Amino acid sequence: MDKQALRNRIVKRVAEELKPGSLVNLGIGMPTLVANHVSDDMGILFQSENGMIGIGRDAVTDDNLDVDITNAGGQPVSTVPEVSYFDSSLSFAIIRGGHVDSTVLGALEVDAEGNLANWIIPGKMVPGMGGAMDLVTGAKQVIIAMEHCNKNGEPKILQRCNLPLTAKGQVNLIVTEMAVIEVTENGLLLTEIAVDTTVEQVIKATGAELKIASDLKTFGEIE
C-alpha cells in the first residue's frame, strides 16, 4: 500500500467522524487532507488557529491568490463565502472555550489514557507546540490521524507515552491505516480494522492493550 493510498484511507475514515454543521480544526500535514472527503452539504466549517473560520477547498491559483489569507501553516488558502476572520485572542477563545467540535491532529505517540505526544523529541526535534496544546485541551472531540507505526516499524500507540506530552487524557479517537480505536475510560477499544489486516496484526503493531469491540467492523478498501 503506497503512502498516498494509506493516507487517503485514514483521512477518508476520519471525515466520516465529523458531524454536520460542526466546526473543525485540521492540523498541518495529513489532517489537512480530511477536508477533501467532506461534502459541501454537511455544512462543516474549517477553523484555522491563525484567525479564520471558513477555509475553502478550492486550490489557490494566481487568479484567486490573496497573500492576506493564509492558514496555520502559513500557506495561502481559498475561502468559503461565509468566511470570517479574527485575531489570535478570539481564535483561541474559540478553541479553548470549547467552540471547536472536532480537531484532527497527527501524533508521535498516543496512549491508553488518551495522552498525546506530538510536539517535541527532546534533543532531536523541537518544533514547538504551536496551537496543538490548546486545540487538544479545548476541542470537544480530539481525533488522531496517523500511520499506525513509526518509520522504524515501532508502535506509536503505547500503554504510556514516552515523549513529553501535548495534553493529558484528551484524545477520543485514533484512526490509522490499520485500525479505528476509541479511547475509553477502560483503555483502548478496537472498533474497526482495515479490510486488509487482521486483529492479530493490529495487536502486534500496537504497544498497548486493546479491547476488541463485540461488533468489530471493517473499513477501507483493498488497494
Next chain:
Amino acid sequence: MDKQALRNRIVKRVAEELKPGSLVNLGIGMPTLVANHVSDDMGILFQSENGMIGIGRDAVTDDNLDVDITNAGGQPVSTVPEVSYFDSSLSFAIIRGGHVDSTVLGALEVDAEGNLANWIIPGKMVPGMGGAMDLVTGAKQVIIAMEHCNKNGEPKILQRCNLPLTAKGQVNLIVTEMAVIEVTENGLLLTEIAVDTTVEQVIKATGAELKIASDLKTFGEIE
C-alpha cells in the same frame, strides 16, 4: 456662590490638570463638564467606558443624532473625527491596562489614604459601581471633582472613609470649590485654595489632617 459657578470653578481647575495628548475618562455628572474647558489644540481624547474614544463636544441635535452613539450615561453624544468604537472587553482592557491617563470622578467620601467611596450608601442608595472601581484602579491619574462638603455641610474629605470603598489608595488629586488637595504618601497636602476662602476655612471644612504646601497658591475667580 451659586451651584453653577461653583461647578464651573471646579471643572475649570480640573481641566488644567489634563495633559496634552492624553486619554481621559470623565465620570457622569459634574466631571462631564470638564470637557468644556479643554481646548481642541491640546489633542485630548475622551473615552467612554461603554465603548468609544473620541466623544465630541458638539451638542447633539436632531441633525447629528445617531442613536447608536451614546455615552456611559446612555445619552446620545457627538464625536470627533478620529473616533473609534470597541466592545466592553477592549474598553476595560484600555481602562484596567493603564491606558487611560486620567479619570475624573465624583465622590461621596475621599480620605487621607487616597481611598474613595462613591458607589453605595448602604440601606439608602445602591446604584452599583458601574465602571468606577475599574477606572479608579486602572487609570494612571485619579482626580476627584466634588463639592467640598455634603448637603448637610459635613466634610466629604475624611481621615478615613466611613462608606464602603470604591478603591483603596488610588486617588491622586482632589479638586473642590475651596481647595486643591494632593494625596501624598504622608497624607493630604493642600496646594491651592480658592480666591474667596482661607486656609482656616478649608481646614474647618475638611475632616482630615491637611499639610499646607510651602508655596500655597490660589485658584478660581471671585464671583
Next chain:
Amino acid sequence: MQLKPIISPEQAVEKIKPNDRVMIGGFMATGSPLNVINHLVDLGTGELNIICTDTGYADKGIGQLISSKQAKSVKASHIGLNPETGRQMNTGELEVELIPQGTLAERIRCGGAGMGGFLTKTGLGTMVEEGKQKVTVEGEEYLLELPLTADVALVKASIVDKAGNCIFNKTTKNFNPLMATAAQLVIVEAEQVVEVGDVEADRFTLPGTFVDFIVAV
C-alpha cells in the same frame, strides 16, 4: 453552506425557560435586543437569572423585565437609573449581585474563552472581595475572579448575514459580542439581515459560529 435559522421574536422567547441564566446585551438600552425583550415580557416566562451590565430604565430594555417581575436574580454593574431594581432588591423580591463593569465583561469573556478565572486588582480592599480567593503573584495581591456563562444569550446586532456573522454599530457593541461567546444558546436580534457575501468578511467582528438563531425584526 452553514446557514442559521431565522426565527420570529415569539419563537425566540419560547426557547427561554424559568430558572435559565440569561445574558442580555446592551448598555442603558443602547444595543439591547428590545424586540426580543418585549416579547419576553409578553410571554411572562419569569424566574429568570439575568446577567447584564445595567438594568436600564424602568420602561425600556432590560428594565422592563424587572418592572414586569420576570427576574428572580440579576448580576449587573449598575442599577442606579432604574429605581424599580433597587426597590425589588430592598423588599427581597429580587436577588442582586453588583459586579464592577470591567470585571463583569472579563468574567463573561473568560467563560466564553474557557479559562478558569483571572486575577485583577479591581475590587481589592472593597466589598467586592468578600468570599473571593486572593492570589499573590510576585508580591502583588490580586482577586481571583471566576468565569460567567449562561444558558441563553440575547444579543443585538446591526447587520447579520444568514451564516450568523455579526456587525455591531458603534457603541451598540458593548457586551453583545462577549455574551455571544459565553452562552449555550445564542439568539441574535438583527436590525438587518443580509445574504452571505453581501458584506465584506472583514466587516464582521463576531463569527457566525457563535450564533444559533437569528431574529429578524
Next chain:
Amino acid sequence: MQLKPIISPEQAVEKIKPNDRVMIGGFMATGSPLNVINHLVDLGTGELNIICTDTGYADKGIGQLISSKQAKSVKASHIGLNPETGRQMNTGELEVELIPQGTLAERIRCGGAGMGGFLTKTGLGTMVEEGKQKVTVEGEEYLLELPLTADVALVKASIVDKAGNCIFNKTTKNFNPLMATAAQLVIVEAEQVVEVGDVEADRFTLPGTFVDFIVAV
C-alpha cells in the same frame, strides 16, 4: 486632533535598544512588519528579547532576525519551520521559551489589559506546567499563567489613519492588535495611511490610542 507621528523604517528601528523586549506581530510572516524587520536586520542592534508566535522562515520575516543573530532570547509557540532557530537553541546561542499559542496570545492580552494572570487547562500535565503555580477552583485544577508585556511592539496594519486607528486585513490580524496593547512603545507599519475620516470609524478594530508611531512604507 490627536495625530500620530509618521516616521521612516530607519527612524523606527533606532528606537529599539539592545536588551529590549520586542513583540513582533505576524504568523508565519503573514501580517509581519517586514520593512521594519529588514531595517532592524540592517541596523544590527542585537541582544533583542523577541516575543512572537513563530520564527517564520529563515529568510523571511522574524526569521531574518534570528539568522542575523539579532536575538538573545525568543518566546514563541512554534519554531519548526525555521531550522536556524533550533540550531542556535541547541548551541546555546539563543534562549528559547516555547509557549502554547493560545496561552501566548492570552498572556499578551492579559499584559495589555492589566490583569495579574489567568487560569488555563492548556499545558496541564505537560512540560509547560514546570515552575508554574497551580490554582484549584471548584475542584478543578488550572495552571496560573502570567501576563506578558514588552518595551516595544512592532506590528503591521493594512490601513492606518493618521490618528493611528488600525485595520488588519483578513488573517494578517493574528497577534498584531494584541501586541499593540501590551508594549510601552507601539510602532505600526502601515500598508496604507489614510486621512482621518476617510474610512468609516467602525472599520477600525484597534483604536489609535495604542499607537505611538506610524511607519509608512
